[in-house]
Amino acid sequence: MKRYRSLNEIFAEEDELGLLADVKPRRSNTTSPDDRNAKIVAEVNDFYEANGRLPDENGQTIEEMKLGTIWRSIKGSPTELMMAADRNRLLGYGHPVSGSDAPISEAPTKPEPSWRDDPDEEEVPLSLDDIFADDDEEISEALVGLRHVTPAAERENPAHRADLFPCEDFEVFEQGFLEMQEKLESGEREASPVEDRQELRVKEGDYLIHRGLLAYVAEKTEHTRRGGKPDQRLRIIFSNGMESDPLMSSLRKALAADRTARAIHRPGLGPLDPDWHSDALELTGTIYVARSKSERPEIKEVRNILYKIGVTSQDVRRRVADAKNDATFLLADVEIIATYELRNLSRMKIEDLLHRFFDCARPSGLTITDRFGKKVFPREWFYVLPENVAEAVRLIEAGTLHLYRYDPSIQKIVSTGD
Known part of the structure; x- marks a missing residue:
């Protein structure tokens, strides 16, 4: 196979296959500085005809700022090609065809103030009153009004701390x-x-x-x-x-x-160890019945038959103080309808017993969506009447609750034999 020393040797050989027949020399796309300046002059004339003024290097758009900056740098040294492109005599000189190189007045334009310039002394306000007195624009409430923000008074005085x-x-x-x-x-x-x-x-x-x-x-x-x-x-x-x-x-x-x-650490090896629960105290507490103050239509319309049954070892008023921020209280304040003190009875066992007794009256579709879009399914609300809960508490104290059941169709506690 023949080896070539340079490209010239390759192109010197006869092109038997005609591979170079349609190859044309590449034309240069480079333009001279004078051509580029003439093009800028033409663009400035276009801008002047469209806006009635020269482009400002401190203009509102990047294109105007760029055009104004270049114009300022080239207009002091006009060439014949530039003046030929100057249709509106913005360079301040007559065209060569006129036979006169005497300068003429530049197009009437008023220079716009620049943010880089120092303001005049009389424009500097001396007080806030001067600033507000000079403000003739009406500001929309939508621009200054806050929405979806908790008022400062509520943040400083929360319902529960x-x-x-x-x-x-x-x-x-x-x-x-x-x-x-x-x-x-x-x-x-x-x-x-x-x-x-x-x-x-x-x-x-x-x-x-x-x-x-x-x-x-x-x-x-x-x-x-x-x-x-x-x-x-x-x-x-x-x-x-x-x-x-x-x-x-x-x-x-x-x-x-x-x-x-x-x-x-707790003793033992885990919850299955008999000693694991030795630290837990069998605390007594208070049974409470609460009614929601929610304005949600689906809750408001059943407010008189929908009640929360809870048991707590702390003060009931403090337990419900933060109800409007608590999903278990339907994210609304509640009204305490009745309370019953427990005597020598396990709080957790009593709460579980009451919830199982009224389980048939638990709303199946009751959900709350918090402000993060998460659904919560409160489990302590029932379609019962306060007197039903009072009767169940008396049966617990008497030790005979297991002989009765709750009938939600008639909203009454009946004997299991019925």
Whole structure:
């Protein structure tokens, strides 16, 4: 195979196949500076004819700013080609055909102020009154009005705050704190730090160390949703005789921010171990019946037959204080219709018993959509009357509830023999 030393040797040979027959020399697309300047002059003339003024290097659009900047740089040195393209004599010189090179006045244009220029002294306002007095424009309320924003008064005075307050039944928990302190000192119980970003699973009966105090989880309420995620409100008792009722999410944040926070391990090997529940106290509480104040049409129209049955170990008024932000209360304030004190009865067992007894009257399609678009299915609301709940409580106290059932068709409690 023949080897070539250069392209010239290749092209010097005869083109037997005619491969180069249609090849044409490439034309250069480059233009001279004078041609480019003449083109700019033509564009400036087009702009002048369309707008009645010269392009401003401080104009409103990038195209005008660019054209104005180039125009300012080339108009001081016009060439014959540029003047030939100057239809409106914007360069300030007569055309060559006129036989005169005397300058003529530039097209009448008023220079527009630039934001780069310093303002005149008389234009600088001396006070806010001068600014508002000079404002003749009416501002639409849509531009300054805030929507979907909680008013400042409501943010500063929330309906419910998880502050510390005295625990009225502290004597119920005091002995447990003393025993837990002894177990920690003897090594019978261990405490481990709460790690950053650790999703601590808090259960009723758990002990924690927070801000140097022993803390006891006395109660977890029914599930709700906050920030689009499942949440629960807690009742936390502290060893100094105070208590608080934060949300589970708030407690986790507080523990993560506390470098001294510790989680105290429960005994045994897990929930199946008989000793696992030794820390949980059988707290008594209060049964309450609440009616919703929601203005939602589907709830408002059944307000007189739809009631929430709940049991809590804390003050009922405090339990419902944050109802309008709690999905378990249908995201609305409630009215307490009746309360019943429990005596020597397990709060959790009574609540479960009442909910199972009235289960046939539970609304199947009752849902609440929170502000994040998540659906919540409240499980503590029933189509019952307050007197039905009162009768069920009397039967529980008498130990005969198992002999009766609730008939939702007639809204009455009847004997199981009927």
